[in-house]
Amino acid sequence: MIYGTGIDLVDNRRIEKIIEKWGDKFLDRIFTPGEIAYCRKHAQASIHFGARFAAKESFLKAMGIGLGQGVRLRDIEVANAESGKPELILSGEAHRRVLDEGIADIHLSLTHTEKYASAFVLLEKK
Numbered sequence: 870m871i872y873g874t875g876i877d878l879v880d881n882r883r884i885e886k887i888i889e890k891w892g893d894k895f896l897d898r899i900f901t902p903g904e905i906a907y908c909r910k911h912a913q914a915s916i917h918f919g920a921r922f923a924a925k926e927s928f929l930k931a932m933g934i935g936l937g938q939g940v941r942l943r944d945i946e947v948a949n950a951e952s953g954k955p956e957l958i959l960s961g962e963a964h965r966r967v968l969d970e971g972i973a974d975i976h977l978s979l980t981h982t983e984k985y986a987s988a989f990v991l992l993e994k995k
């Protein structure tokens with residue numbers, strides 16, 4: 870049974886500007902060390918940071934919650950399998966809410982161009 874879906878679109882240039890202004894302070898607040906390492910491996914890191922930011926916001930939308938409601942973006946992590954397929958790994962309050970709601974499966978898809986990054990999340994309840 871579908872619990873919720875969420876979608877988000879990010880302007881990568883906006884992310885790039887925030888990184889230029891705030892550097893590690895911004896990155897460490899929003900992204901995990903694994904995400905930062907993954908994005909920095911790529912020529913244009915902001916594309917991949919943008920996609921991960923979109924994934925975090927899409928998860929919140931799928932849960933029906935917004936920022937400032939106890940879930941930290943850093944607790945919503947995107948990890949890639951060897952094939953490249955992304956998945957969400959949750960910790961802290963994000964993990965607790967998923968358990969509380971009985972969500973059994975989380976599906977994530979990402980796409981990006983140089984300018985924009987987008988994510989789609991589908992939450993399933995058994």
Ligand SMILES: CC(C)(COP(=O)(O)OP(=O)(O)OC[C@H]1O[C@@H](n2cnc3c(N)ncnc32)[C@H](O)[C@@H]1OP(=O)(O)O)[C@@H](O)C(=O)NCCC(=O)NCCS
Pocket residue numbers: 916917920949951952953954955978979980981982
């Ligand atoms: C998956 C694939 C169709 C992506 O299409 P694309 O148009 O090139 O790129 P998009 O911008 O739409 O999507 C990129 C995102 O697709 C996702 N992706 C990559 N491989 C994936 C896969 N096997 N399954 C699902 N999603 C995948 C990633 O999240 C990636 O973004 P990220 O690197 O920031 O995490 C393409 O990369 C492909 O054919 N891959 C085949 C698998 C492969 O060659 N793997 C190599 C390692 S074995």
